[in-house]
Amino acid sequence: MNRVEYMDPERSDDRPPIRALYVSGDQESAQRVQTLLAAVSDHIELTVAEKISTAQHVLATSAVDCVVVGPSLSDELKGELLDSVDNRYCPIIYVLDFDNQQQQIPTGELIDHVSILPIEHFAARLSVRIQTLVETARQKQRTKATFGQFEQMVDRATDGIYAVDSEWQIQYVNQTMADGLSATQSELIGQDLWEAFPSLVGSELEAVYRDAMSSATAVSGDSYVGPPFDSWIESHVFPDGNGLTVFWRRTAKQEQTQSLTRAKAILDNIHDAVFVIDETYEIQFANPTAARIAGHSNPAALEGRTLADLIEGLVADEAVDAFQTAVSEVRETPGDSESAVFSDADLQIDFETAFGTRHFDVRLKSCVKSPTETLVVARDITEQHETRDQLKAERDALRVLQEIMADTEATTATQLSRMLALGCDTLNLEVGLVSAVEETEYRVRAVHAPTTAIAVGDQFDLATTPCAEVLARNDVYSFVETAENSGHQLTPETNTFEPASYIGVPLSVNDERYGTLSFASVASPVQEFYEAERTFVKLLSELIGAELTREQDQQQLKETNTRLESLIEAAPSAIFEIDPEGTIVRWNRGAEEIFGWTADEVVGELVPSASNAEVETFMKHRDQALAGKRIYGEELTRQTKDGTELDILLSTAPIEGPDGTVSSIIVVIEDISAQKTHERQLRALQQTAQQLTVASSLDEIGEIAVAASDRVLELDMTGLWKYDRTQHALVPVAQCESSLETLGHAPAFAAGEGLAWEVFVSGDVRVYDDVTQHTARYNPDTAIRSEIIVPLGHYGILMTGSNQYKEFSDREVDLFRILGASVKAAMVRAEREATLREQNDRLTEFAHGVSHDLRSPLSVAEGFLEIAKEDPEPAHFERVERAHDRISQLLENLLTLAQRGTTVTEGDEIAVAEAAREAWTFVETDTATVHIGESLPIVMGDRSRVTQLFENLYGNAIEHGGEDVTITVGPLSVEQGFYVEDDGTGIPVDQREEVLKHGVSLGSGTGFGLAIVAAIVRAHGWDLQVTESASGGARFEFIVEAIPKN
Known part of the structure; x- marks a missing residue:
């Protein structure tokens, strides 16, 4: 039997053996499987268990890599065995015999089956299945371990990392972030993000987070974050469908942030994979291209892993050795660490990726700030059809671009010119243009066109340029004609922009449309623009946009500083x-x-x-x-x-430097001396008002007023005048010492005299900056040059002045007006109190008079009543009746006097002539006559009381002047008012005041008629004088406030 081994490309020779457990109730078949399996693989150690309890014991006490279930076990025993196996990491293989081919077996990632037939290949098939599933399980365990290490790495990361769900509840936060928020991880997880981190609310980062959540688009941004961080934060936000994952770190200062943003834009957009590794080959940085090549969507997933771990089994050993040698040479080679030049080692490496085998050209360089770290740039050249010269040109372009961006001292014009020249060289085109577009106008902002006449400032009609299509598409737009065409033009003189080949991209400055970046040529190249070239143009547009933004920001900053300087100087x-x-x-x-x-x-x-x-x-x-x-706003005093x-009012603000x-x-000081003086004056005037409330006389009021004007308001030429009804003039009450020394005793102002009388009559405050300009002044030769005059109603005036020309400030006028209001209130109170005292005196006198007047007729009635008891003659009762009539008449007159003496608060317009005629109809005139004159005034008052006044005067004239007396009613010639006189016997001089008191009669009357007249006069606030008529009779003069006739 041939040996069958599973060939694992990642397996080394010292791989651990596989420990398998074969469970079967058929001992003979189990031993046969054990023999067959040993014959095909010495890498699998097979243990046989005939009972489920034995298998469970082995599983509990030994390390088992795979369980093989024989066909003889019942479904119940198979289920019991399955419950004992951790199928997450231990595969299960079911052996099927001929009779059980259709049986149902469980399914799962690590569950498989193998048929026992044909028997000659069974052992080989079982060996392959075991090795395949075990290797899969072991890979899962390694992945889990790696993920655990990744979790520990994230937790220990120096960057803050946290994740929230779609409801903004914190789902994860690493230790760095928890420490920054002065809380534990467990305290933060589950909290609302905005409550746990209130400094985010209202910040730019809040808008970034919500935008990322709503758009499901990864975003990045910089923002200043308040307590507890109080620093600029670089934040990267990644939505994942269930919420957001946020990475953030502190930035040193805004300029560094802008530089890092530019660098990140380059690294995120170039198609090269970029790594930074330390001396242990641990990855410190990887760009998105590197992450995609390694099969990750997030570059952060690579950071912290060793390069060996990442490329294990994916790169040939000899390529690893060549890479390590190149890294060592770069680290050991002395030289300028600031140089942007990479090593010229010809290092090309094949790398197994998720997309297949890719070929990379790798360049190395020691990092500037950390010599122990190495920058690795790997370019995918798998699909490259360009020549090596083109490859070198692209690398050179990136190298030059890095050098351009590294020159932070160059002007914007220089940087734009350099980048346009680089673009023309890289794209092999003649003209490079940066345009500013406003509505339909295309204006050249920067140009590299050594073979054409186009210059900065030239203008074209936008519609005649390909840039119109660029802006319409808002994306890269290019075209290349297949043959040269000499008819194409680039001539601002004819306002024509018609290139044969063209590539352009929109430009944005400060997130607003600015214009276009374009490269063109009259001569058309033979090939289309490659994707790499289109990407290069996009990259240039980002960098040029960033440069224009920087220029615009600097110009705005300069203008702002200029305005602030002007504001500071003008403040x-x-x-x-x-x-x-x-x-x-x-x-x-x-x-x-x-x-x-x-x-x-x-x-x-x-x-x-x-x-x-x-x-x-x-x-x-x-x-x-x-x-x-x-x-x-701290209040202080300074000399x-x-x-x-x-x-003064002091405010300060610390200004922080770059570190x-x-x-x-910055110190800001406001002079509040005038305000504080005003406050002190107001407090002093308040005290003066309190003093005035207890002043017992007009003279005391005057002294307090002029003293306050001198001491509090520093107006030492002040005087108080009161209106004297008897003189119909303003008479002085008090004046300052300085006024007395400079001007002498203050004069009285008769009716119509001087500016003082004008103000008194008008009732308006007047300010005279130059008295000599007013012909109505009292004294043409006065030493006073400026005056403030405040009317005090019908009580008088308060006046102050200066013997120098002076423009009184609004504050001085207001304070003097306030003093005048306090003086007027005091005069009103003093008059009211004097009136009350007078009324009390009259009431006392009235009580004595009533007692006296009633006692006489009452005594007469009592006396004759006693006589009538002894001698009941009718004449005695008649005397008692007359006494009672006298008492009734006295009581009626007393009631009238009380009613007519109350003060009139509201009244009507009354024509004196009409009231005089009406009263005459109520009097038993006999043969008496009355003459009512013309031009009698109209007054405000109680009509019935005024009519009663004339009735009593008529009755008094008839009673004392005879039945044929002649009575005259006419207007006063000098003052406002009227008179009533008769040609009777008159009133003796020594009795003219007495007759106005109740109970005083020069004849047989009750003595109340003229007392009622006097009460009515007082109730109206008029003045009454008793004198002698031209014919020797009685004359009563009434001084009133008349209403002008229409």
Whole structure:
């Protein structure tokens, strides 16, 4: 019998034997199988078990690689045996005899069957099945072990790695990420991502994650992440149908991030496989092409694995030896580590991939930053039809491209020119163009065209260029004609762009459409553009777009800095910058104006301070800023160059340098002295208002007011005037000492005199910056040049001034207005209290009068009643009745007096003439006459009370002047008001005030008629004067506030 061995390409000579267990109830057939199997393979050790219990014991106590089930076992015993076998890693093979060919056997990855017939080939077939299934099981175990190692590697990775499901619940987080969040892995798993990591909410990364989740597209991005990381984070997000897997790491600074982004764009797009290995051949980096070649979708799956593990069984041993020799030579070769030149070792390796055998050209180079690491670039040349010169040209192009990108000092114009020249050389075309497209205009932004007249700035009609098709497709567009055509043109003079061969791609700058990158030639090459060339053009477009973006960002940054510089210089606040030692490096114009020191005096020096306390405070604030803390609006006091003490508001902001440490401090200071002074003045005015509330007299109010104006508002030419109804003038109440010394005693202002009277009548606050410009001023030769006059209603005015021309600020006017309001409120209160005192005095007097007036008729009634008891004559009862009538009349007059004396709060417009005529109809006039004059005023008041006033005056005139008395009602000639006079006997001078009191009569009256008149006058707020008429009779003058007639 021929020996049959399973040939495993990955098997070495020292592979372990296979331990198989044959279970059968037929001892003779089992021993026969054991003999046959030993004859075909000495690599399989077969143990025979006749009973299920024996087989179970062997499985429990020994390592069994495969179980073979003989055909004699019943289905029940086969099921019991199957339960005892770990079929995940131990294969089961069922032997079928001729009678059991149609039996049902279990199915599974590691379950198979073999027929015992034909018997001469049974042992060989069984040997192959055993070796095949065992090798498969062992490969599964190795895969599991490898995956376990991978999990440990991910857990120990220095990058943060975590995964979330579609509901944003954390499903996995590695130790690095958990440490960064100051939590354990178990605490984080199951949490909502946004709650566990609140700094992501509202950040750019949140938008990136949600976009990746919704679009199921892998995305990458950089963003600044707040606490607890407080740094720029490079994040790579990979959706997998069930959620996201996120890889992220800290970046040193934004410039490095941009450089890494460019490098990553190159590595992600080139068709070369790129590895970085360390001295132990462990893979530190792999690009997507390398991952795809190795059969992985994610490059991170390769990192941490050794190269030997990755290529085991996939690369010939001699190729491995050649690779290791080349790596050793690269590491041992001295030279400039910064050089971009790769080794020129001619190393080509065949590699077994999921796509079959591929052929790679491998180049090596020591890494710049870590000499112990080696950069491996492997190019797949399997399908390459180009010549070796073309291959060299492509490598040279990439090498030159790397050198171009490494030159960070070159200008954008230089970089664009270099990349266009490289593109023309690589593609063997004449013209390379970068265009900017706006609507229908195509403008040349950069050009490499040594054989044509096209220059930067030339313009074409977009529709006449192939670039229109590029933009319409938003993808690479190319064409090549099969023969040369001299009719094609590239001439801006004719606005024509008609190449014979062309390849172009859209350009984007800052994620917005910019124009196109294109290469063209009038002479058409014979072949189409290869995919590699199309990819190369795409790569160039990405790099050129990145360069234009950098230029645009730098220009915007420059413009922003210019605007900020202008803003800082124009700002009214003091803005300056200091270094960590406290030395001033910037000092704006606002700082010069506020503190008095010029920039030349302080730049390069420590911040000027006037006292040790200020120095200590400054040092404390500097230390806080160096610690990264900001100060917002701290109130302090500082002295200026001339010693003036200012109230200031201090704010600071630390500025971090590239290394993350504070390199300088921005200080912003606002001068709030005027605001603080205003606050102090408001508080002082509040205290003044409190003092005014307890002032007991108008003189005291005046003294408090002018003192507050001088002390609080620093207005020392202030005076208070009250309106005197009797004089119909504004008379002085109080004035400042400075005013008294400068101007002498303040004058009284009669009706119509000066600006003061104008303000009093208008009721509006007036500010006069130059009094001499107003002809209505009281004194043409006054020393006062500017004034503020505040009316106090009908109580008077409050006035202040300056003997110099001055533009009063709105704040000064407002504060003086506030003082005026407080003074007016005090005058109102004082008047009210005086009125109350007067009313109380009158009430007391009234009580005495009522008691006296009622006592006389009451005594008469009591006396005659006693007499009538003894002598019941009718005459006695008549005297009692008359006394009672007198008492009733007195009580009725008292009630009228009480009703008519209440203050009128709301009233109607009353024509005095109409009220006088109406009242005359209510009086028993006999032969008396009344003359009611013209131009009588219209007043505001209670119509019934005003009519009652005239009734009482008419009755008083008839009672004391006789039945034929003549009464006249007319307007006052000087003041607003009216008079009522008669030609009777008049009122003696010494009794003119007494007659207005209740109970006082010069005849037989009750003495209440004129008292009621006086009460009505007081209720309306009028003034009443009793005098003598031209004919010697009584004259009553009423001074009122008249309403202008329409």
